[in-house]
Amino acid sequence: MLGKSHALSGGVGWLAGSALLAAAGHAPTAVAVIVGTAVSTGMALAPDLDHPESTVARSLGPVTRWTARAVAATASRLRGVSCRHCLTGRDRGGHRGVTHTAVGAVLLGLAVGILCALTGPVVGLWVVGLSVWLATHAALSSRTRARIGDMVLPGRFRSRGRGAHRFAAAIGAILVAAMFVAAIHDSAGSWWWLGLAVFWGCLAHSLGDALTLSAVPLCWPIRIRGCRWSSVGTPRWMRFRTGSSTETVVVWLMAAVGAGSILLLGAVW
DSSP states (O other): OOHHHHHHHHHHHHHHHHHHHHHTTOOOOHHHHHHHHHHHHHHTSGGGGGSTTSTTTTTTTHHHHHHHHHHHHHHHHHHHHHOHHHHHSOOOOSTTSGGGSHHHHHHHHHHHHHHHHHHTHHHHHHHHHHHHHHHHHHHSOHHHHHHHHTTTSSSSGGGSOHHHHHHHHHHHHHHHHHHHHHHHTTTOOOOTTHHHHHHHHHHHHHHHHTTBTTOBOTTTTSOBTTBTTOOBOSOGGGOBOTTSHHHHHHHHHHHHHHHHHHHHHHHHO
């Protein structure tokens, strides 16, 4: 799926879960809904850090591209050493490897939850800021981020060339994240539950890719047809190509679910 579709799936999933809790008489706080939605939206882009051309890999220029190459190389190596079937077969690279597994989502979410429980806002605010920063790359165009960046840069900085435009866009994304963090830094109370939002964002990404033709190794390290990295997904007749008209329909369905969840939460509050 496209980056924007992944981001939407993360945010809508958290909203829908919050609405279900509210309908069951256990309504979460407004802060938990808003912050959780933001974190899930941003973290739904994180698994694609194993692809140098993904939205998250292009978010900070060479820095994130180099990071993406390192993650891809590590994932490719892990695929080879953990499965004899993959070691003797063709090299499938690092994309849609360990970052696209349920275990990977659980481990990252658990790590974030434990760190936030032990340190509170020290780690929690960084997680929120990073997630919102990632989310802006899916929610806002490069031009919009650059205009926001120009609010603190001298003159029309974004108009001084392609490099200046990219720099202004990066500053704009950082500003949005900083403003969001400043707005909620005294409101979240306990921070351990951010691990749940991180877990869901990463899992939502993998579930979304399981709908596409390539599918994902969601069940790693369980062997399927002799391979720990076998791709699993919906029945083949239900899968679609990334960016196709079918994905557009799925996006509109997710948007409808998100809107319905917001209405339900508004009625309960």
